[in-house]
Amino acid sequence: MLKYLYFALIPFVIISCSSESQDTEESEMDTISPEVEFSIVGFPKTSTSNEPIVVSNQIEIKIDARDNGGIAKIEAFINDEKVGEDSTAPYNIIVDVSGYNSKISQTSKFKDYILRITVTDINGNETSEEQVIYIDNELPLISDVSLENTSLINGSDNIITFNVSDNEGLLKVNVHINEILYSEIFDEVFETNLNTLELADGENILKIEAVDLAENIATFEVLFLIDNAGPEINIESLIVNSIIDETIIIKPEITDNYSSIKNVTFSIDNEQQLSFENGNDYEWNFNPENFDTGDKLIKISAKDSLDNESILELPIQIFRRLVTINIPENRIDNGMKIAVAFVSRMDGTLIQSKEILRDDRQIIFNTKEEFEDNQEFMLSFYLEENPYSNTAYISTHQNLTRVNPGILNLATPKYLQDDYISEIPTSNFLSNDYIISNGGRYINGKTYNTSRTSAYYGHLNSERTKFEIATSEWSPQSPFEIFYLYMNDSGVYKYKMLDNPISEGSFLDKTSFTTENIERNYVNVPSGNFTFYDFILEIFAASTLQDDLMNNYHQIYSPNPNIFNYDQNIPYDLNTTFLKYKHTFAWDNFYTERRGVPIETYEIPSVSINYSLEGNKVYINTQFSESTLGRIYCQSTDLNPNYTWTITYDTKKLNQVIIPEIPDNIFHTVTEAQDNNTLNIFAVSLFTYENIADYNTYIQKVLKENNEILDISDWFNSFTNSSTQGPQYKFYGRNQDFPFNNY
Structure with a gap:
C-alpha cells in the first residue's frame, strides 16, 4: 500500500516586492530577491502539494535560481542547520541524512524535518523556500523464506513463499535468479514459483529485493541447488554387443552431483532381476546360464532422491x-x-x-x-x-562337455635340440661293438620315454675311435648328473657312468665297463609264433627323486635283436643302483608303460578289435568291455603331403565314431581325403589305466592339464588292431593326446 504521495519536483516560486512606498523613486541599488525553484530527485514535481516527503539516507536537491544581478550562493538547511551549499550553476546539493532519527520514540511517528533552501544574490538579497520531509532510514524486513540455504529442488512446480514488511510502506518487491529479474510482485501475496526446468542444474542464487517508499533497499539471498538430471551410470566391464558366456560381475559406477542415490535396478529384456535401495555398492553376479542364449538387452536404472531417473541400456549376446x-x-x-x-x-x-x-x-x-x-x-x-614338408598332424577328442574339461591347459613345450656334442677318445672297442646311451626322450628309438626338459644321446663313431655325446636342450648343460652308457653284446650286459659335464682329457676304455649290481631277471610271455618285432622291453631309471619329478630318466636296457631267441621266459638285465624305474613292454597287440621294474608275468587278455569306414563313420566291433577309451589312427599312405590324425573317444558310449568336418580355411590332402571319404584308417587301439576307470576321469586327471600319463597313473595298457604291413612296422597304441607333444 502506498502511504505517501511521491513528488518528482517541488517548485517554489518567490516574487518579492519593495517595502518602500510605490510612489518613491526606485533606488539605484538592487533590492529584488532572487526567484527559486527546487526539487528532490525521485519525487514528482508538485508545487501545490503540502504533503511531507519521505526520504532515506541521502537526498539530492536540484535548484533552479534566477536573479538579474546574479546568484552568490545557495544553501540548504535542515531544521536551521546548514547541511550543504553550492555557488555554481547548475545548482545541485547532496545531503546525507542517514544520521537523522526517523521517528519520535514516544509516539513512533515520523519526526518533522524542515528542509530550507536559501538563495542569496550578489547584493545580499535572499529568498528561501521550505519543505517538510520525513527521514526513513529503516530497511524493509524480509522473513520466513520457505527456501532454505543449499536446498535441492527440481521440476517445474516449486512455490517459494516469504514475508516482507516495512515501517511505512513498500514501493516494490522483485525476485531475481542469478541477478536476472525473475518475477515482480504487485500485491501483498509474497510468493513465486521456480520452474527449474528453465534453469541450469547446479548452484543458483535466489535474491528477494524489497524497496520501501524511501527507496531503502533490502535484499535476501539464498543459495539453492537444482537437480533435474538422473544419476550418471558408467560401466567398464561391458561394451555394446559383448558376448557373455561365463559368470561376470556387472558393477556400474553410479554417481550424482547433487543428490543421493535412492534406487538402482538391473533388468534384462525388461524383466527386473535385482534391486538396491540406497547404498553405494551395486553388483550383479550375472550368470548367463540363467537366461536363454541370443540377443538380450541389459538395462540399469538409477533414481536419485528427487526421483530423477537415468537408464543405461546395453545390448549383449548370451552364448x-x-x-x-x-x-x-x-x-x-x-x-x-x-x-x-x-x-x-x-x-x-x-x-x-x-x-x-x-x-x-x-x-x-x-x-x-x-x-x-x-x-x-x-x-x-x-x-x-x-x-618343406607340409605334413599335417591332427588330434580330435570326442565326448567332451562344457563342464569336462571346461578349461584345458596345454603343457609347456619341451623342445629337444641336438646342439652340443662332446667327443671322448676310446680304446679296445671292436668294429661290431655297440654302445647305447640316451636319457629322456630318445627320438630315434622304437619307443621313447615321455616328455622331459632335455635329453642326451651317445654312440660310437664308425671307426670306434671316439664316443660322441649329443645333448638335446636349450643350453649345453644337461640336467643329468651322469651319462649312462651300456653294452648288450653276446648276452653280456655291461655299463659305465660318465660324470656330467665331461671333464677335459677324459678317455673311454672298453675294459672300464662293469657288471656290478646287474641282476638277470625274466619276463614270462604267452606261447605263440612271434618274432623280435612283436616284442618290446625297455627300462628307464632315475637317480634321485628330483630326477623322477623332472622326468630325467636314463634308458638302461633294451634287448639286442641280433641275439633274440623266442622263449616263454625272456631274460633281461637290471641295474639295481637307481632309485626309480619305468619300463615299456609290448607283446603282439598288447602294449604297456609302467612305473617300476618289469613284472614277471603280464596278464594279457585276448582282445579282438574289428573296424570299418563308411563315409565319415568308423564302425568298431569289440567284445572288450573294460576299456576306458579308444583311439582311431588315420594316416596317409600314398599322399603328399602326409597327414596323421588321432581320434580319441569314449568306448563306453560309442561303437560308431564320426570323423568331424575340417574347417574350410584348411587346404590339405587330409581335407580332400575327408571330403572324398578316402581317409586311411591304419589302426584302432583300446586303453585301460590304473585308477582311471572311465573316460570322464581321464579327461579330468590327464587331458585337462595335459599331464604325462605316468605322473597320474602307475600304468596303462593298450590293445591294437593295426593294418601296417611287415614285422618292422608294428604299431602300438601309445598314450599321446595332442600333436603338440611331438615337438
Whole structure:
C-alpha cells in the first residue's frame, strides 16, 4: 500500500516586492530577491502539494535560481542547520541524512524535518523556500523464506513463499535468479514459483529485493541447488554387443552431483532381476546360464532422491561357453606353418574354428546355440609343418562337455635340440661293438620315454675311435648328473657312468665297463609264433627323486635283436643302483608303460578289435568291455603331403565314431581325403589305466592339464588292431593326446 504521495519536483516560486512606498523613486541599488525553484530527485514535481516527503539516507536537491544581478550562493538547511551549499550553476546539493532519527520514540511517528533552501544574490538579497520531509532510514524486513540455504529442488512446480514488511510502506518487491529479474510482485501475496526446468542444474542464487517508499533497499539471498538430471551410470566391464558366456560381475559406477542415490535396478529384456535401495555398492553376479542364449538387452536404472531417473541400456549376446584353452609361450613351434583349433558337434558338423597365433595365450570356444552342460562335442587341433614338408598332424577328442574339461591347459613345450656334442677318445672297442646311451626322450628309438626338459644321446663313431655325446636342450648343460652308457653284446650286459659335464682329457676304455649290481631277471610271455618285432622291453631309471619329478630318466636296457631267441621266459638285465624305474613292454597287440621294474608275468587278455569306414563313420566291433577309451589312427599312405590324425573317444558310449568336418580355411590332402571319404584308417587301439576307470576321469586327471600319463597313473595298457604291413612296422597304441607333444 502506498502511504505517501511521491513528488518528482517541488517548485517554489518567490516574487518579492519593495517595502518602500510605490510612489518613491526606485533606488539605484538592487533590492529584488532572487526567484527559486527546487526539487528532490525521485519525487514528482508538485508545487501545490503540502504533503511531507519521505526520504532515506541521502537526498539530492536540484535548484533552479534566477536573479538579474546574479546568484552568490545557495544553501540548504535542515531544521536551521546548514547541511550543504553550492555557488555554481547548475545548482545541485547532496545531503546525507542517514544520521537523522526517523521517528519520535514516544509516539513512533515520523519526526518533522524542515528542509530550507536559501538563495542569496550578489547584493545580499535572499529568498528561501521550505519543505517538510520525513527521514526513513529503516530497511524493509524480509522473513520466513520457505527456501532454505543449499536446498535441492527440481521440476517445474516449486512455490517459494516469504514475508516482507516495512515501517511505512513498500514501493516494490522483485525476485531475481542469478541477478536476472525473475518475477515482480504487485500485491501483498509474497510468493513465486521456480520452474527449474528453465534453469541450469547446479548452484543458483535466489535474491528477494524489497524497496520501501524511501527507496531503502533490502535484499535476501539464498543459495539453492537444482537437480533435474538422473544419476550418471558408467560401466567398464561391458561394451555394446559383448558376448557373455561365463559368470561376470556387472558393477556400474553410479554417481550424482547433487543428490543421493535412492534406487538402482538391473533388468534384462525388461524383466527386473535385482534391486538396491540406497547404498553405494551395486553388483550383479550375472550368470548367463540363467537366461536363454541370443540377443538380450541389459538395462540399469538409477533414481536419485528427487526421483530423477537415468537408464543405461546395453545390448549383449548370451552364448554358451564350450571350452577355454590356455596356451603357454612357445607352444606353437617355429617349424609349424599354421595351427588351428576347432570344435564340432557329435554329428561332425563344425561349430567354430580359430587359428592359434604364436602370441595367443588363450582361446575360447563358445556358441550362440543352446548347449546343455551334458551335451557332448568334439575338440580338434590341426598343425601343419613348414612348406618343406607340409605334413599335417591332427588330434580330435570326442565326448567332451562344457563342464569336462571346461578349461584345458596345454603343457609347456619341451623342445629337444641336438646342439652340443662332446667327443671322448676310446680304446679296445671292436668294429661290431655297440654302445647305447640316451636319457629322456630318445627320438630315434622304437619307443621313447615321455616328455622331459632335455635329453642326451651317445654312440660310437664308425671307426670306434671316439664316443660322441649329443645333448638335446636349450643350453649345453644337461640336467643329468651322469651319462649312462651300456653294452648288450653276446648276452653280456655291461655299463659305465660318465660324470656330467665331461671333464677335459677324459678317455673311454672298453675294459672300464662293469657288471656290478646287474641282476638277470625274466619276463614270462604267452606261447605263440612271434618274432623280435612283436616284442618290446625297455627300462628307464632315475637317480634321485628330483630326477623322477623332472622326468630325467636314463634308458638302461633294451634287448639286442641280433641275439633274440623266442622263449616263454625272456631274460633281461637290471641295474639295481637307481632309485626309480619305468619300463615299456609290448607283446603282439598288447602294449604297456609302467612305473617300476618289469613284472614277471603280464596278464594279457585276448582282445579282438574289428573296424570299418563308411563315409565319415568308423564302425568298431569289440567284445572288450573294460576299456576306458579308444583311439582311431588315420594316416596317409600314398599322399603328399602326409597327414596323421588321432581320434580319441569314449568306448563306453560309442561303437560308431564320426570323423568331424575340417574347417574350410584348411587346404590339405587330409581335407580332400575327408571330403572324398578316402581317409586311411591304419589302426584302432583300446586303453585301460590304473585308477582311471572311465573316460570322464581321464579327461579330468590327464587331458585337462595335459599331464604325462605316468605322473597320474602307475600304468596303462593298450590293445591294437593295426593294418601296417611287415614285422618292422608294428604299431602300438601309445598314450599321446595332442600333436603338440611331438615337438
